Amino acid sequence: DVVMTQSPLSLPVTLGQPASISCRSSQRLVYSDGSTYLSWFQQRPGQSPRRLIYKVSKRDSGVPDRFSGSGSGTDFTLKISRVEAEDVGVYYCMQGTHWPGTFGQGTKLEIK
Amino acid sequence: QVQLVESGGGLVKPGGSLRLSCAASGFSFSDSYMSWIRQAPGKGLEWLSYISSLSTYTDYTDSVKGRFTISRDNAKKSLFLQMNSLRVEDTAVYYCGKVDFWSGDPPIPRYGMDAWGQGTTVIVSS
Numbered sequence: 001d002v003v004m005t006q007s008p009l010s011l012p013v014t015l016g017q018p019a020s021i022s023c024r025s026s027q028r029l030v031y032s033d034g035s036t037y038l039s040w041f042q043q044r045p046g047q048s049p050r051r052l053i054y055k056v057s058k059r060d061s062g063v064p065d066r067f068s069g070s071g072s073g074t075d076f077t078l079k080i081s082r083v084e085a086e087d088v089g090v091y092y093c094m095q096g097t098h099w100p101g102t103f104g105q106g107t108k109l110e111i112k
Numbered sequence: 113q114v115q116l117v118e119s120g121g122g123l124v125k126p127g128g129s130l131r132l133s134c135a136a137s138g139f140s141f142s143d144s145y146m147s148w149i150r151q152a153p154g155k156g157l158e159w160l161s162y163i164s165s166l167s168t169y170t171d172y173t174d175s176v177k178g179r180f181t182i183s184r185d186n187a188k189k190s191l192f193l194q195m196n197s198l199r200v201e202d203t204a205v206y207y208c209g210k211v212d213f214w215s216g217d218p219p220i221p222r223y224g225m226d227a228w229g230q231g232t233t234v235i236v237s238s
Binding site for chain 1: 149156157158159171172173174207213215216220221222223224225226228229230231
């Protein structure tokens, strides 16, 4: 299975400051159709996960534009331009290029 | 709006069986791939299985292959997970998820789940 490795695992951020989460895959995530299937999910405390980003950089409907995704090959990043209180939670990257789809171990974002 | 409601979780002894259900509404269930994902206590997410819209395609992650079976009833807009030979390590919150994009040969889900249920808790303990 493809191993997804996130860093950092804990991310204390001051309100209004930017945040960045890295995700690395053990295999390249470019599929034979030329697309890269890397998604990001947010899980707020006590809630189910919610997808934020799919196909590396496409934001889901209703996701604030302060969230952005980038990357290629095996290295990907989720950036939050200005952290708000509602962003507290755990963030997971996930690859869908190879079955089974696999998630990173999660990055816990908290407010300093 | 899309709604997914899981049920069927509970306490079961190792080696036992359980059948989870997921009731779907708010979207065209019969046109959608569906999935099961689980989250062990304090742990991350594990994508267990998917099923295509007409049940033509299914697959499982290795940890549950041969023990779990995914199925669906499009007439009842319901998704199921039959879990046999349960182990202590199967203890988790189980989520059903709606899949919004699939591709390839065979077609597999690519973007993950665009909608999740609230989860149902399975505890495997003697």
